[in-house]
Amino acid sequence: MSAVRHNTRSPNKNTLLKVVILGDGGVGKSCLMNRFVSNQFDEHSFHTIGVEFLNKDVEIDSETYTLQIWDTAGQERFKTLRTPFYRGSDICMLTYAVDDKISFKNLQLWKNEFLYYADIKENAQFPFIVIGNKSDVTSEEREVTQLEMEMWCNENSITSCIETSAKNASNVHEAFKMAVQHWLRLENRADRNEPHIDDTVDLTKKSTANRTSCCIATGDE
Numbered sequence: 001m002s003a004v005r006h007n008t009r010s011p012n013k014n015t016l017l018k019v020v021i022l023g024d025g026g027v028g029k030s031c032l033m034n035r036f037v038s039n040q041f042d043e044h045s046f047h048t049i050g051v052e053f054l055n056k057d058v059e060i061d062s063e064t065y066t067l068q069i070w071d072t073a074g075q076e077r078f079k080t081l082r083t084p085f086y087r088g089s090d091i092c093m094l095t096y097a098v099d100d101k102i103s104f105k106n107l108q109l110w111k112n113e114f115l116y117y118a119d120i121k122e123n124a125q126f127p128f129i130v131i132g133n134k135s136d137v138t139s140e141e142r143e144v145t146q147l148e149m150e151m152w153c154n155e156n157s158i159t160s161c162i163e164t165s166a167k168n169a170s171n172v173h174e175a176f177k178m179a180v181q182h183w184l185r186l187e188n189r190a191d192r193n194e195p196h197i198d199d200t201v202d203l204t205k206k207s208t209a210n211r212t213s214c215c216i217a218t219g220d221e
């Protein structure tokens, strides 16, 4: 499986994207999915066992994308139930809770687990997005700053991150939209680099590959 799949979009057909949400148990993965898909929030959400998925359409630049969102069980004891579902993912949301430093420190483990079980080469470009959920908590309860999130992303070459609250619906829609936009950037880049059969290669010309740089967005777009 390639890290970024070749674009097969056609004008009348929705693009189906598999989005997997990973992170420690209790950071709010199920609540994020339910807020996004059904605009509902459950104060007493139960732990997920294995995986669950829901579909939701998003529109970006007049194109519709169907997101197949996979909510996984964050607890260690469910590892063998969740990891078989990583393969074929188009987007990975690495999630922590801003009032839980350990869940933030564990992002590295989640990233590694995803790369391993999705069978993606370490150095391949893959659309990861980091989500700091529970941004509604008080400043006394907060254990991870936005700056710490941005620094971690920089160190890990992740260009998209955002703080959300599934509870008060802040930035939830934006997070999923940002994830698709990130996927599109990599997809378009892969398209540009795709050689065409009738291309003539000028070996005397130096490469001027026009790499777009993307920036971290941490608030409303």
Ligand SMILES: Nc1nc2c(ncn2[C@@H]2O[C@H](COP(=O)(O)OP(=O)(O)OP(=O)(O)O)[C@@H](O)[C@H]2O)c(=O)[nH]1
Pocket (backbone or CB within 6 Å): 023, 024, 025, 026, 027, 028, 029, 030, 031, 032, 042, 043, 044, 045, 046, 047, 048, 049, 072, 073, 074, 075, 133, 134, 135, 136, 137, 164, 165, 166, 167, 168
């Ligand atoms: N304050 C606050 N609480 C939240 C938010 N999102 C989720 N919660 C609460 O956090 C708890 C865990 O939420 P879940 O969505 O079940 O967490 P999860 O990451 O899916 O957990 P696992 O299924 O065990 O992996 C629940 O009590 C939610 O009500 C949020 O944005 N803010």
